[in-house]
Amino acid sequence: KAGVTQTPRYLIKTRGQQVTLSCSPISGHRSVSWYQQTPGQGLQFLFEYFSETQRNKGNFPGRFSGRQFSNSRSEMNVSTLELGDSALYLCASSLGGDLEQYFGPGTRLTVT
Amino acid sequence: KQEVTQIPAALSVPEGENLVLNCSFTDSAIYNLQWFRQDPGKGLTSLLLIQSSQREQTSGRLNASLDKSSGRSTLYIAASQPGDSATYLCAPKGNYGNNRLAFGKGNQVVVIP
Numbered sequence: 001k002a003g004v005t006q007t008p009r010y011l012i013k014t015r016g017q018q019v020t021l022s023c024s025p026i027s028g029h030r031s032v033s034w035y036q037q038t039p040g041q042g043l044q045f046l047f048e049y050f051s052e053t054q055r056n057k058g059n060f061p062g063r064f065s066g067r068q069f070s071n072s073r074s075e076m077n078v079s080t081l082e083l084g085d086s087a088l089y090l091c092a093s094s095l096g097g098d099l100e101q102y103f104g105p106g107t108r109l110t111v112t
Numbered sequence: 113k114q115e116v117t118q119i120p121a122a123l124s125v126p127e128g129e130n131l132v133l134n135c136s137f138t139d140s141a142i143y144n145l146q147w148f149r150q151d152p153g154k155g156l157t158s159l160l161l162i163q164s165s166q167r168e169q170t171s172g173r174l175n176a177s178l179d180k181s182s183g184r185s186t187l188y189i190a191a192s193q194p195g196d197s198a199t200y201l202c203a204p205k206g207n208y209g210n211n212r213l214a215f216g217k218g219n220q221v222v223v224i225p
Contacts, residue, residue, distance in 0.1 A: 004155075031211050033211050033212065033213075035213075035215075042215055042216070042217050042218075043201070043213075043215035044215075045212050045213065045214075048210070048211050048212060050211075055210065055211075056210050056211070056212050058212070088153070090155055090156065092156075092211075092213075094211055096211070099161075100146065100158055100161045101146060101158065101211060101213065102158060103148070103155040103156040103157070103158070104155050105154060105155040106154070106155045108153070
């Protein structure tokens with residue numbers, strides 16, 4: 001069974017640009033969550049989508065947005081990139097409810 | 113807001129020793145708690161999931177306990193091996209309709225051959 005996949009794995013962008021990251025959950029999983037990981041702040045929750053609806057949102061500015069498609073694949077978008085957005089972005093999928101969550105390998109975003 | 117603390121932040125042990133990693137959380141109203149390991153620059157690998165109604169969960173050399181009322185969980189790794197070197201993260205989950213996990217900074221473990 002294929003795990004959670006994220007594309008691209010590495011990305012370099014310039015300040016002010018925008019970026020779109022993609023996450024394909026494990027087949028059958030309807031919940032996709034996104035996290036930002038930095039050395040200073042650790043892992044911080046961005047948002048969660050379940051059946052194409054945003055169910056929960058973390059404390060990030062409106063420049064961070066996401067969506068989920070009918071096949072459960074999810075994308076997150078960051079507009080007007082800042083240097084501080086450099087991070088490892090991780091997505092996690094689960095069937096939902098009280099079940100285990102599985103993480104992808106992450107996308108390493110560097111903003112110069 | 114759930115706050116998670118993991119102690120010790122870093123530790124080095126000789127191969128063969130047992131590891132004890134501690135996690136505390138401020139809000140005891142959790143639904144479950146998951147332990148992960150992370151290798152440098154990689155994603156998180158799920159190790160164990162403990163439901164709030166359980167006291168412990170075991171998988172091979174790993175055993176995790178949960179004391180929900182006191183807001184604590186402990187991960188025991190028996191007979192450590194160099195391949196156990198990684199950062200270990202515990203993540204409590206708040207309630208059923210919400211998959212948001214709270215993370216601490218982790219326990220960074222080095223097992224010396």
